[in-house]
Amino acid sequence: MTAAPPLTQPAVPAPARSRPWLVADIGGTNARFGLVDAPGARPRDVCRLLCADHPDLASAARTYLERTGGARPGAACVAVAGPVEGDRIRLTNARWDCSAEDTRRELGLAHIEVVNDFAALALALPRLDGGDLLALGGPPPAARRPMAVLGPGTGLGVAGLLPAPGGGWVPVSGEGGHVGLSPATDLEIEVLRTLRAGQGTVTAECVLSGPGMTRLHGALARVHGGAAAAPLPAERICDTADEDPLCALTLEVFCALLGGFAGDCALTLGATGGVFVGGGIAPRIAEVLQRSDFRIRFESKYRMTDYVKDIATVLITAPTPALLGTAARLDQCLETTP
Known part of the structure; x- marks a missing residue:
C-alpha cells in the first residue's frame, strides 16, 4: 500500500464512545x-x-x-x-x-x-456483506484470493487487495486510472480520435469519470455529425438517458469501456477473487450496467478470455x-x- 511513512506520534488508542x-x-x-x-x-x-x-x-x-x-x-x-x-x-x-x-x-x-482512497476501498471489501453488493456477471467472488476494486467518480481510482500469509489483507494502491484508454469498436475509435484532436493524450480517466462522461457525450455528438453539444454534467446524462438518445448512447459506450477497463485490471492484478466496481457514478446507473455490454467487454480478452470468465464482477452499493x-x-x- 502506498502510505505515508510513520509520523512521530503516540500509538493508536483503542476507540470508545467517549473517545472515538x-x-x-x-x-x-x-x-x-x-x-x-x-x-x-x-x-x-x-x-x-x-x-x-x-x-x-x-x-x-x-x-x-x-x-x-x-x-x-x-x-x-x-x-x-x-x-x-x-x-x-x-x-x-x-x-x-x-x-x-x-x-x-x-x-x-x-x-x-x-x-x-482506493486502498481504503480495497480494505473495505472483506467487510462488505450481501446487502452492500450487486452482481454484474460471472461466478460469486472467491474467498481468500486477490481482488481488485475500481471506480469512476471525480476521477478514476484503482487498487488491489492481497491475502496476507496467516490471515489479514494487504492493499496495493497506485494510479491505474491514468493508463491509456483502450477502444474496441469502430465507434469508440472515432470517439478517441475526436478527443485526441481536442486534447492530445487520452487516458482512461479522461472518459471513465464524471468529467469524462461529459467529454464522451460531447465527442459522441460530434462523431454523429451534430453541432458540438453543450457540456452536460454526468448527473444530468444519467438522469435523462431514458428520454434522450444521445445520453442513452453515452451510457452504453461508457459501460462498455468500463467493462474493458475492469477486465484489464483483473488481468494486471491477477484478481481471481473478484473485481469490484465502486465510485460515485456506477451505483447511479446500476440497472444500465447490468444490461449493458460491461460483462461482455470484461471477458473479451483474446487468449485470456477463459481466465477472466471465472472472475466475478460486482457493484458496490454501500453508501x-x-x-x-x-x-x-x-x-x-x-x-x-x-
Whole structure:
C-alpha cells in the first residue's frame, strides 16, 4: 500500500464512545466523515461536506465534529483521492494541500493515518456483506484470493487487495486510472480520435469519470455529425438517458469501456477473487450496467478470455464503503502496535 511513512506520534488508542476514532474519505468533490466506537464497528453519524467549502482537512473535520456533538477523537484515518507521499495530503482533483502532522496537532489526535482512497476501498471489501453488493456477471467472488476494486467518480481510482500469509489483507494502491484508454469498436475509435484532436493524450480517466462522461457525450455528438453539444454534467446524462438518445448512447459506450477497463485490471492484478466496481457514478446507473455490454467487454480478452470468465464482477452499493476501509486500517494499526 502506498502510505505515508510513520509520523512521530503516540500509538493508536483503542476507540470508545467517549473517545472515538475519526474516519474520513476525501474525494475531489466531497469529504465524508464518520465516528467509530469500537474495533470492527461500522462508522456512525456519517456526514458529507463539500471540499470547496473548506480550505483544508482540519477545517472540514472541525465542522463535522461540531455538527455531530463535539466528539474528541483519539485517532483518525483519512483516505485521500490522490497519491500519498510523506507528510503531505494532496488531492488530485481538488485544491487541498496540507500536512498530516499539522492536522493531527490541530485536531488534538494521538495518531493519524493517511491512505489512498482506493486502498481504503480495497480494505473495505472483506467487510462488505450481501446487502452492500450487486452482481454484474460471472461466478460469486472467491474467498481468500486477490481482488481488485475500481471506480469512476471525480476521477478514476484503482487498487488491489492481497491475502496476507496467516490471515489479514494487504492493499496495493497506485494510479491505474491514468493508463491509456483502450477502444474496441469502430465507434469508440472515432470517439478517441475526436478527443485526441481536442486534447492530445487520452487516458482512461479522461472518459471513465464524471468529467469524462461529459467529454464522451460531447465527442459522441460530434462523431454523429451534430453541432458540438453543450457540456452536460454526468448527473444530468444519467438522469435523462431514458428520454434522450444521445445520453442513452453515452451510457452504453461508457459501460462498455468500463467493462474493458475492469477486465484489464483483473488481468494486471491477477484478481481471481473478484473485481469490484465502486465510485460515485456506477451505483447511479446500476440497472444500465447490468444490461449493458460491461460483462461482455470484461471477458473479451483474446487468449485470456477463459481466465477472466471465472472472475466475478460486482457493484458496490454501500453508501460510504471507504469509511469501512479506513476503520479497518486503524484496526490493523491497533493490532500491530507494541
